Amino acid sequence: MKTQLLNKITTRDLNVFYDENQAIFDVNLDIAAKRVTALIGPSGCGKSTYLRCLNRMNDVIESCRVEGKITIDGEDIYDRNVDPVQLRARVGMVFQKPNPFPKSIFDNVAYGPSIHGLAEHREDLEAIVVKSLERAGLFGEVKDRMRDPGTGLSGGQQQRLCIARAIAVDPEVILMDEPCSALDPVATAKIEELMSQLRENFTIVIVTHSMQQAARVSQRTAFFHLGVLIEEGETGNVFTDPNHEMTQDYITGRFG
Numbered sequence: 148m149k150t151q152l153l154n155k156i157t158t159r160d161l162n163v164f165y166d167e168n169q170a171i172f173d174v175n176l177d178i179a180a181k182r183v184t185a186l187i188g189p190s191g192c193g194k195s196t197y198l199r200c201l202n203r204m205n206d207v208i209e210s211c212r213v214e215g216k217i218t219i220d221g222e223d224i225y226d227r228n229v230d231p232v233q234l235r236a237r238v239g240m241v242f243q244k245p246n247p248f249p250k251s252i253f254d255n256v257a258y259g260p261s262i263h264g265l266a267e268h269r270e271d272l273e274a275i276v277v278k279s280l281e282r283a284g285l286f287g288e289v290k291d292r293m294r295d296p297g298t299g300l301s302g303g304q305q306q307r308l309c310i311a312r313a314i315a316v317d318p319e320v321i322l323m324d325e326p327c328s329a330l331d332p333v334a335t336a337k338i339e340e341l342m343s344q345l346r347e348n349f350t351i352v353i354v355t356h357s358m359q360q361a362a363r364v365s366q367r368t369a370f371f372h373l374g375v376l377i378e379e380g381e382t383g384n385v386f387t388d389p390n391h392e393m394t395q396d397y398i399t400g401r402f403g
Contacts, residue, residue: 155180155320155350156201161215163196163205163374170196174215174376176369178320183342183351185365185382187358188397193374194354198322201352202238203231219320236263239313243325245305247297247312252289255297255308256280259316275315283311284341303334310341314349321345323353327360339364358398362386370394 156178163171171193178184186194196205203224205211217224224234236259248255256276259265266272276293280286285307289300297308306326313321323342327335342351342364355361361368362382369379370391378385378394389395396402 152177152179152182154178155219156352157216157218158197158200159216161197161200161213161217163193163200163214164212165208166210170374171200172374176376176379178350178352179367180350181346181348182366183346183353183364184367184369185361186352186354186369186371187356187361188371188377189402190356192371194371195324196374197371198324198352198354201320201322202235202240204235204240206231236316237318238320238322239316239318240322240324241306241309241313241326244329245302245309247300247305247308249296249298251294252280252297252300252308253293256311256315259312263316265316279311279315280308282314282345283307284337284344285311301334303330303337306330306334306338307341310338310345314345318349320350320352323351325354325356328356335360358386370397372397 154177158174158176161171161174162169174197186197188194199205200213200217205213213225219237248258250258253276256279257272260272260275266275277286280289285304288304297305300308327338330338339360345351353364365382367380368382368385370377370385372393378389378391385394386398389398
């Protein structure tokens with residue numbers, strides 16, 4: 148008997164415009180809780196635009212207009228009563244290029260919990276920082292360098308620092324936009340292993356150009372093309388027995 152997946156995020160009739168140009172067309176998509184969902188498709192197909200809708204990062208783009216409904220645990224995140232700052236604490240984001248703050252390793256991770264008032268005392272803050280670095284698989288490598296600048300770490304370590312920073316405010320969802328594209332294969336393998344561990348506690352949505360990565364790390368895959376969601380389902384099914392010829396053509400490298 149198949150387990151019924153619990154949906155964390157639902158998207159209904161989503162359309163996104165940049166001025167007069169439409170980037171997303173009538174997307175309906177459910178994101179399962181505590182799973183890794185991979186968004187795949189050729190460049191410019193709407194993957195990152197969709198991802199940025201999930202934490203309202205598109206709000207900062209003046210020309211962007213979002214229509215439709217996105218809910219997290221049933222709550223409409225575009226409701227006028229929803230504070231985007233609080234939403235982004237619930238929905239963390241890790242970008243393509245590691246972007247540590249020009250601060251110490253400790254202060255990078257402590258920043259979010261400090262501004263959101265999650266730690267009453269210094270010891271509480273220290274405990275959050277240590278736990279977050281441990282969860283990001285980085286603490287053992289930096290425990291004697293906590294006062295060193297985060298920008299002094301290697302690329303892979305910087306990306307794990309950014310993941311630690313994202314999870315320090317205990318979000319429910321982590322968005323990852325091509326998190327390994329700037330990393331070498333060893334660092335990429337560490338991030339992929341980390342995703343497998345983190346999905347025990349977080350819902351993860353990742354944009355990736357790598358078919359191999361999507362197949363390795365995700366349980367569900369959504370294929371976008373020219374702003375349209377072509378197909379979504381269990382990763383194994385999408386890769387081995389897709390419903391759409393276009394999905395098959397993309398996965399086998401006929402276009403993209």
